[in-house]
Amino acid sequence: MTINVVPDENYARELMQLFSIGLVERNPDFSVKTDAGGQPLPTYDQAVVAAMARVLTGWTWPGNTKDNFWKWGANNEARPMTCVPEFHDDRPKTIFRGVVIDEGDNCSASLARMLDALSTHPNTAPFISRQLIQRFVTSNPSPAYVGRVSAAWTASDGNLGRVLRAILLDAEARTPPSASDVVYGKAREPLIQLTTLWRAFDARYLPRDDGQYYFNFNGSWDFNSTLAQDSLRAPSVFNYFEPDNRLPAANGAEGIHAPEFQLYNEATFVSIFNQLCDAGCGNFKAEAPAAHTNAPVLDIAPLLALADAGDHGGMVDSIAPLLFGSGLSTGTRAALVDMLDKLKAQNRSGAERVRSLVQLAL
Incomplete structure (x- = not known):
């Protein structure tokens, strides 16, 4: 009786497509290689995917030596995976560019050969x-x-x-880009915006009594639902955005690459800003925390001192290298100083002026 059992091919395909060689042959400058008819040359076909999947057979969670199913309490996600030789396909496999992997049931050696082939592939x-x-x-x-x-x-x-x-x-x-260069640079993704804010204001956090680090912003700890991004919690193997995502040009033509902007739409634009304000501006303090807080506390004492002294130009200049990357134009600086002057004329407190300035910077 023939048992129709084949290894899952998803990871083998993803390993090549997303994490190493991509879908089409590339030159060293990332331009696409084409055939005589001008069509892109594929890096692999279905036969290669099947062979790569066979190379990866036998690997499982450490502690699990019986099957490939998850066992609560028996497996350790923090340790390297282990291979069970009897579950490894020991036949020769021919992968991309004619590389043959024939290490028998030695799955570690097979994996090493495959990784060497991936790392040295011209793509x-x-x-x-x-x-x-x-x-x-x-x-x-x-x-x-x-x-x-x-x-x-x-x-x-x-x-x-x-x-x-x-x-x-x-x-x-x-080399600093020219003022007219609208292509150079990159957008800060939401998590980087948040950590930049924390770093800029020397954020401090005291864990709970049990030693666990637990963030809770307005009853929510799930940044995916509010910040459109969370640490190590991508919704799929494609991560949060694709490297080839583009911003469409005003005339409908294909625009420049802007991967991080794939996170933004009408809803997330508002939720991301609100979450940044809550996690940042909502935790401004003039002193370090003395007990557990639901989130890191940001130190605004230096900025508050400038606000209390009425030094609005100094306030803007102090946050420029922290939140603007020193890319603050003369016109924008003047507009921010004018905003702070008007807030002071309305008898707004120094803390309110600090909050307003940082919110606009975000």
């Missing part, structure tokens, strides 16, 4: 380099920038420390 350097540039510097890097970082990847055998050094020290990252 991996530009595929990963471009996304790292998008996260750290700009959503629309030039092909030359991607090419230089890809070269650093290849030269260092994928050493991430050297790759990041190449990203951050590249001339395209270090």
